[in-house]
Amino acid sequence: MKVTEAEFVQGFIRMCDDGYALGFHERNGGNASYRMKPEEVEQVKDQFSYDKEFTDIGTEVPDLAGEYFLVTGSGKYFRNVALAPEKNIAIVEIDSEGKQYRIVWGLVDGGVPTSELPSHLMNHEVKKKATNGLHRVIYHSHVPNVIALTFVLPLDDKVFTRELWEMMTECPVIFPDGIGVIPWMVPGGRDIAVESSKLMKKYDVIIWAHHGIFCSGEDFDNTFGLMHTIEKAAAILLKVLAVRPDKLQTITPDNFRHLAKDFNVDLKEEFLYEK
Numbered sequence: 001m002k003v004t005e006a007e008f009v010q011g012f013i014r015m016c017d018d019g020y021a022l023g024f025h026e027r028n029g030g031n032a033s034y035r036m037k038p039e040e041v042e043q044v045k046d047q048f049s050y051d052k053e054f055t056d057i058g059t060e061v062p063d064l065a066g067e068y069f070l071v072t073g074s075g076k077y078f079r080n081v082a083l084a085p086e087k088n089i090a091i092v093e094i095d096s097e098g099k100q101y102r103i104v105w106g107l108v109d110g111g112v113p114t115s116e117l118p119s120h121l122m123n124h125e126v127k128k129k130a131t132n133g134l135h136r137v138i139y140h141s142h143v144p145n146v147i148a149l150t151f152v153l154p155l156d157d158k159v160f161t162r163e164l165w166e167m168m169t170e171c172p173v174i175f176p177d178g179i180g181v182i183p184w185m186v187p188g189g190r191d192i193a194v195e196s197s198k199l200m201k202k203y204d205v206i207i208w209a210h211h212g213i214f215c216s217g218e219d220f221d222n223t224f225g226l227m228h229t230i231e232k233a234a235a236i237l238l239k240v241l242a243v244r245p246d247k248l249q250t251i252t253p254d255n256f257r258h259l260a261k262d263f264n265v266d267l268k269e270e271f272l273y274e275k
Ligand code: 2HA
Pocket: 028, 029, 030, 031, 115, 116, 140, 187, 188
């Protein structure tokens, strides 16, 4: 089977396309990665070439040794992924120690995987362990309403979680564990990867102040859906803050407790503080 015809590649391309269409990816903004299943590697590995050099990841991910990832390319534009996937995305293999990677397919006109590869891989490593291998997608985007909120709300997990939960009844059902927030940091390196992966132990969503968001999920539908839901809640919150920041009414802590019971989700009391 051609790599680009495989279902997981089609799903990845559609996520890139939908993210671009919704305004999450100006220019080369954002990046995505998918940890391939062994049977997906089997499906397409006859088209891999193993003649490229191994390159340092810039961090260590021993629990991902030998795994294969589909990733977006550094400097590549999401709007071009569907038009020419083989030029804009790649499959990379992690070496036996989890210190290096090599491209085995894609980026045919040259290029390297996303500049945020250390964050992607460290987040994958944390999530693989925390979910017993269930989570496979890490998705980073420059969602404008979430970015705007990082200028006007305190950069605090509890505040972001609670304010966004209040914006749509189903938010706490979609991200019951809440949202982590990290202050502004230089993107692209190990430091921001380490801070992100610490928060990924607790959350499926982390916000990078004045930059964007990272989401983790099982598949493309729920990871994209998570990103989309949070960005929509952020848009509603900005409207509320613009019109009536003291909110005339809202969903109360007791309402959330009731919802948690009926929807059988665990909503931590740390987010249900009195204001
Ligand atoms: O431009 O989004 O964080 C790619 C990025 C870096």
